[in-house]
Every structure is written in structure tokens, then in C-alpha cells.
Amino acid sequence: MTEYLLTTENLHNLVRQLIAEATIYAPINTAGRKYLEIVSPNNIDRIDLDGFRTVDTFKTAVFKISEQVARYFGQEEAAPIKKQVFLGIRACDLEGLSIGDRVFLEGDITDPFYKRLRENLLLISADCNDCGPTCFCTVVKGNPYPTRFFDLNLSPVDEGFIVEAKSEPGRALVDKYREYFNSPSDYMTREKNNNRREIIKKIANVNAAFHLRLDLTQTHKANLENKIWKTLTKDCVECSACNFACPSCTCFLLLDGAAGPAANSRHKVWDACLKNGYSEVAGGANSRPRLYERLQNRYHCKFDYSFERLGRFTCVGCGRCIDGCAGNIDMRKVFVELERQAPLTAKLE
Amino acid sequence: MVCPSNNPYRPIRARVEQVINETGNIKTFVFKPEEPIPFLAGQFMLVTFPGIGECAFTPSSDPKVIETIEFTIMKAGSVTAKIHELQPGEFVGLRGPYGQPYPLKAYHGKDVYVIGGGVGLAPLRALLFALNHEIDQLNKVVVRFGARSPQDICYKGVINSWGERKKTNLLITVDSTGPGWTGHVGLVTTILDENDIDVKNAVAVVCGPPIMMKFANKRLLDLGFAPKDIYLSMEKNMSCGIGKCFHCNIGKYFVCQDGPVFTWEQLKDIPEPW
Numbered sequence: 001m002t003e004y005l006l007t008t009e010n011l012h013n014l015v016r017q018l019i020a021e022a023t024i025y026a027p028i029n030t031a032g033r034k035y036l037e038i039v040s041p042n043n044i045d046r047i048d049l050d051g052f053r054t055v056d057t058f059k060t061a062v063f064k065i066s067e068q069v070a071r072y073f074g075q076e077e078a079a080p081i082k083k084q085v086f087l088g089i090r091a092c093d094l095e096g097l098s099i100g101d102r103v104f105l106e107g108d109i110t111d112p113f114y115k116r117l118r119e120n121l122l123l124i125s126a127d128c129n130d131c132g133p134t135c136f137c138t139v140v141k142g143n144p145y146p147t148r149f150f151d152l153n154l155s156p157v158d159e160g161f162i163v164e165a166k167s168e169p170g171r172a173l174v175d176k177y178r179e180y181f182n183s184p185s186d187y188m189t190r191e192k193n194n195n196r197r198e199i200i201k202k203i204a205n206v207n208a209a210f211h212l213r214l215d216l217t218q219t220h221k222a223n224l225e226n227k228i229w230k231t232l233t234k235d236c237v238e239c240s241a242c243n244f245a246c247p248s249c250t251c252f253l254l255l256d257g258a259a260g261p262a263a264n265s266r267h268k269v270w271d272a273c274l275k276n277g278y279s280e281v282a283g284g285a286n287s288r289p290r291l292y293e294r295l296q297n298r299y300h301c302k303f304d305y306s307f308e309r310l311g312r313f314t315c316v317g318c319g320r321c322i323d324g325c326a327g328n329i330d331m332r333k334v335f336v337e338l339e340r341q342a343p344l345t346a347k348l349e
Numbered sequence: 350m351v352c353p354s355n356n357p358y359r360p361i362r363a364r365v366e367q368v369i370n371e372t373g374n375i376k377t378f379v380f381k382p383e384e385p386i387p388f389l390a391g392q393f394m395l396v397t398f399p400g401i402g403e404c405a406f407t408p409s410s411d412p413k414v415i416e417t418i419e420f421t422i423m424k425a426g427s428v429t430a431k432i433h434e435l436q437p438g439e440f441v442g443l444r445g446p447y448g449q450p451y452p453l454k455a456y457h458g459k460d461v462y463v464i465g466g467g468v469g470l471a472p473l474r475a476l477l478f479a480l481n482h483e484i485d486q487l488n489k490v491v492v493r494f495g496a497r498s499p500q501d502i503c504y505k506g507v508i509n510s511w512g513e514r515k516k517t518n519l520l521i522t523v524d525s526t527g528p529g530w531t532g533h534v535g536l537v538t539t540i541l542d543e544n545d546i547d548v549k550n551a552v553a554v555v556c557g558p559p560i561m562m563k564f565a566n567k568r569l570l571d572l573g574f575a576p577k578d579i580y581l582s583m584e585k586n587m588s589c590g591i592g593k594c595f596h597c598n599i600g601k602y603f604v605c606q607d608g609p610v611f612t613w614e615q616l617k618d619i620p621e622p623w
Contacts, residue, residue, distance in 0.1 A: 069356070070356060070359040070360070071359075072359060073360075103593055107591070108591075111591075250595070251595045252594045253596070254358060254402075254403070254588050255402070256399075256403070271588075271594070273595065278586070279585065282404065285559055297598070305601035
């Protein structure tokens with residue numbers, strides 16, 4: 001594995017070059033919190049790769065809140081597409097993106113709109129060197145630093161960033177802008193590895209109260225018919241912030257435009273499984289009419305069904321659902337309660 | 350304007366050729382798509398009413414006929430209300446076919462017990478066409494169909510002739526009788542009889558409203574059917590039809606990909622899959 005040193009100054013130089021050829025999304029420090037913004041010459045100096053994930057999720061740039069996906073029945077032309085760069089995307093968001101990839105790109109039929117955006121996306125990720133009070137990637141088998149799915153990864157050290165090139169597009173970028181990438185000293189690599197150990201410890205401390213003994217899939221299966229879900233849902237107000245803030249939630253609805261310029265067009269629009277109408281069919285039948293059934297389905301979707309469908313959890317432990325919850329529902333507390341209940345309900349396999 | 354080639358969200362235009370009034374709230378539409386859309390019995394398609402939206406239906410016509418395609422549709426919501434206003438010469442959109450068809454080869458050499466309720470007869474009509482094409486490979490086909498009243502029976506002009514097809518037996522029941530009805534009165538579960546079929550060498554195919562499917566399934570299990578031999582056509586809210594949008598999940602399954610035809614063996618461990 002070849003590593004490079006990229007100073008902060010050279011990172012800014014690199015970004016200035018990339019602005020000309022791509023739309024760059026990066027964490028921008030605004031009043032102490034980091035939000036995703038499109039990078040321009042005016043905000044380069046506020047790019048902030050310290051700390052942990054942004055408030056909002058990168059998925060918005062490949063799985064758009066609303067996107068026209070058809071116009072019937074006339075001829076359609078594909079619009080040109082601009083390259084996008086996700087700078088400073090964290091391990092949790094990379095995992096979330098990889099789940100979107102599996103949903104939209106795998107199977108007999110792929111989503112050509114997602115595919116087009118994804119094929120024109122460069123991922124320059126970054127290690128976390130801090131964590132928030134709701135970060136819990138390690139609880140769901142993740143890490144606070146990227147190990148896969150990135151093109152380039154930046155690990156912060158005193159002199160700037162240690163860069164790892166993972167993919168062909170990542171190596172090509174380094175080759176193209178070779179003058180910005182220097183050779184790191186051994187002590188810098190040691191610093192990087194030490195930082196990684198420290199952040200793992202820090203997340204462990206933050207989540208000390210949520211130590212789980214059992215496998216989450218088995219815990220969920222054991223509680224499939226447990227009415228504890230009614231209690232766990234009592235503070236949910238169905239706002240669906242958890243769905244929309246989640247980097248791996250990919251539910252959508254196809255909506256057709258009736259009049260004006262939107263007439264006979266079809267839009268793919270974010271949807272939320274917590275909403276009452278989500279499963280309702282014409283005539284009024286609803287397979288999950290009660291809110292607790294829908295919240296439970298969301299958890300099973302991420303920890304039980306996803307394991308059967310994709311062989312992995314589809315929660316990445318970013319904690320945005322906890323931050324965004326109007327009812328202060330903490331997924332980690334739900335895990336602990338489910339685990340406490342598990343031996344009382346079904347037999348664990 | 351964006352549209353990559355092979356856009357799965359874009360419907361094919363189809364002309365309304367004929368509209369047949371079946372009952373007070375059910376019509377059959379004969380569509381002629383601009384390009385043929387071959388399908389297998391049990392697969393579904395998404396029908397677009399332009400500018401309003403789309404709904405999933407299983408075609409009710411003979412899968413061997415590909416120039417036109419028929420759907421028997423009950424008026425139940427906003428899209429179907431608009432579809433019911435369609436006149437010949439107007440246009441709809443079609444996407445599909447999607448999902449798993451009835452595995453007809455697995456029915457060869459067996460009795461096929463076909464149980465329908467209400468507009469659930471629509472997909473079964475396509476199945477009965479398909480079964481009739483392969484009737485020499487089947488032991489027999491026994492059809493048991495329930496409607497709310499005599500007025501609510503679809504395919505009135507032709508349905509009785511289905512019972513006259515080779516190796517096929519048909520019995521219809523109504524929940525409540527009406528003028529001129531001399532047939533059976535009672536829920537469809539009351540006419541499911543162990544003497545109809547050789548349970549040990551039979552498969553059952555059920556399609557109807559969720560409550561009917563639930564009780565028909567229970568009755569079939571009581572008759573001795575193995576869960577793997579009961580085929581159920583499941584209906585859930587569907588949007589994309591291609592396994593991406595997550596709306597139609599029943600537990601770990603997506604109705605649009607893994608179904609819409611499921612065996613009870615697949616569903617039996619899921620609480621209230623109906």
C-alpha cells in the first residue's frame with residue numbers, strides 16, 4: 001500500500017483544481033457544526049475535515065430528494081452529467097453509500113439514474129478523529145475510519161493528511177496532481193495508526209452503556225412478536241426524520257405530474273416507511289396500520305431482513321436518527337431493551 | 350430532461366381497444382401496447398394513467414396472446430377511478446412484466462385446485478388459460494370461486510364455459526343470493542371439499558382479498574395441503590415494481606421481486622403476512 005502526505009495547503013490547491021472539473025461536496029464549518037456544502041473559491045478555507053460526520057448525509061447527491069425519472073410518451077434525451085466529488089465523507093457514510101449501491105445497482109434491473117451519478121462520483125474520504133455523543137459505528141460492526149469503498153482516504157496528522165489510494169480513479173488523481181502529494185515519514189504513519197486506536201477507544205467510551213452481548217439479528221428475530229415494540233414506540237411522532245437523515249435508507253415513491261411543465265412526467269421522491277400511508281393500498285387495506293408496527297419494521301429492515309437479503313446490517317451507526325428524533329428515541333437504548341427482552345421471548349438459536 | 354436507455358421507470362404506450370363492464374365496479378380493459386409485452390401467468394404489470402400515476406395489476410388475458418393484453422380492474426382508489434373513465438382510443442402506459450409467475454411445470458401430473466374471490470379471479474383467468482394449454486400434463490383443474498353476490502361475478506358471459514374445458518370442474522358461490530341465482534350460497538371456504546381433489550397429489554392456487562386468502566389458506570391446511578403446495582398471490586402497496594423502493598415488503602421478501610406468487614411455506618413464519 002502506497003501512502004502519500006498531503007498538506008492542508010496542498011489539499012486546498014487540489015480542491016481549487018477540482019472545482020473546475022467537478023461539483024465538490026465537503027463538510028463546511030458553520031457555527032461549530034459541519035454541514036455539507038458545494039465547495040467554491042469562497043468557502044474553501046471553511047472545509048473542515050476534523051472531527052466526525054456532517055449533520056446531513058451525502059446520499060442526497062446520488063439519491064436525490066426528488067428526481068425526474070421519466071417523461072412519457074415522447075422522445076427523451078439524456079442530460080449531460082457533471083462529475084461529483086464527495087470530500088471528507090466518513091466511513092459511516094461510505095457504508096451507507098455502498099448499501100445504496102447494492103439496492104440500486106444489483107439485481108436483474110438496475111436504476112440507470114443512480115448508476116449514472118454513481119459512475120461519475122469520486123470518493124475522497126477521511127478518518128474520524130473525534131466522535132459525537134450519538135456516534136455508534138463500532139456497535140454495528142463498523143469503524144470510525146474507512147477501510148473500503150473509497151477512492152482516496154485522508155487520515156489527519158499534524159502535518160496534514162496521510163493519503164491512501166484504494167482505486168484506479170484514486171491513483172489516477174494522485175498521478176495527475178503528483179506535485180501536491182509527498183512521501184510521508186514513518187512517524188506520520190505511526191501517528192495515523194495511533195489516532196485510529198484512540199478514536200476506537202473514544203467511541204467505546206461514548207457507547208459504554210450500550211455494550212451488547214448478543215447478535216443484533218438474532219435479538220430482533222427473538223422479539224419479532226414481542227409487544228415491547230408498543231412501549232419502544234410511545235415517543236415516536238411519525239416525523240420520519242430517522243428515515244430522511246439515514247445514509248442507508250433508500251425508500252422512494254414514484255409520483256406522476258398532472259399539469260403544466262410537469263405533465264406526464266414521473267418523479268422518484270424520497271419516502272419514509274414510518275408514514276401511515278406507506279403500506280396502504282387502494283381500498284384502505286394496510287399491512288402496517290399501527291405506528292409501532294412501522295417502527296418495528298424499520299428496525300427489522302436494518303438488522304434482520306437486510307441480513308437475509310444483503311448479508312449485512314443496513315444501519316451504519318452514524319447516529320443521525322438519534323440526533324434528528326423528535327421523540328428522543330435512541331436506537332442504542334432500543335438494542336439494549338431488545339436484548340434484555342430476548343431471553344424472555346423466543347428462544348435464541 | 351433525463352432518460353438513460355433501458356429506463357425501467359418509463360412506461361410503454363398502449364391504446365385502449367375495448368372496455369367491458371364486468372360488474373358495478375369492475376371493468377376489463379383490452380390494451381394494445383406499441384410493442385408486444387410477453388408475460389407469464391402470475392406476473393404483474395404497472396398500468397399508468399397519464400399524469401395521475403400507476404397501479405400494479407396482473408393481466409387477466411391469455412399469456413399466449415401478445416398483440417393485446419387485458420386487465421380486469423376494480424375501482425378502488427384515485428388511479429383506478431381514472432382508469433374506469435377510459436374510453437376506446439385513449440392511451441395508458443404499461444411497465445413490466447415483473448415478478449415471479451406461477452411455476453406451471455411444478456403442477457404437472459397433479460390436481461390443481463384454483464380458488465378465487467372477487468376481482469382475484471382476474472389473475473386466475475390468465476392462469477386458467479395457461480393451465481388449459483398444458484391440460485394434458487395435468488391430472489385435473491378444479492376451480493372454486495366466490496363473489497359477494499350474483500351481480501359481482503366477473504366474466505359472466507364466459508365463466509361457465511370454463512367448467513366445460515377438458516379435465517376442468519368449476520363451482521361458483523355467492524356470499525348473499527340475488528334474483529335468479531340458483532347456485533350455491535356461502536363463503537368460498539364452504540365449498541372447499543376434500544373430495545374435490547387428491548390432496549396428496551395436488552397444488553392449490555389462491556387469489557382474492559386478504560381476508561379471503563387468510564381463511565382459504567387455513568381451510569386448505571385443514572384439508573391436509575402441505576405449506577409448499579399452497580400458492581398465494583399477495584397484494585401490497587407497490588411503487589417501483591423492480592425491488593428498489595421497499596414499499597411492498599412482507600418481512601424479508603419484496604412482493605414485486607420474490608412474489609407476487611408465494612407458497613405458504615415461504616410466508617408461514619411471518620406474523621400476519623396478509
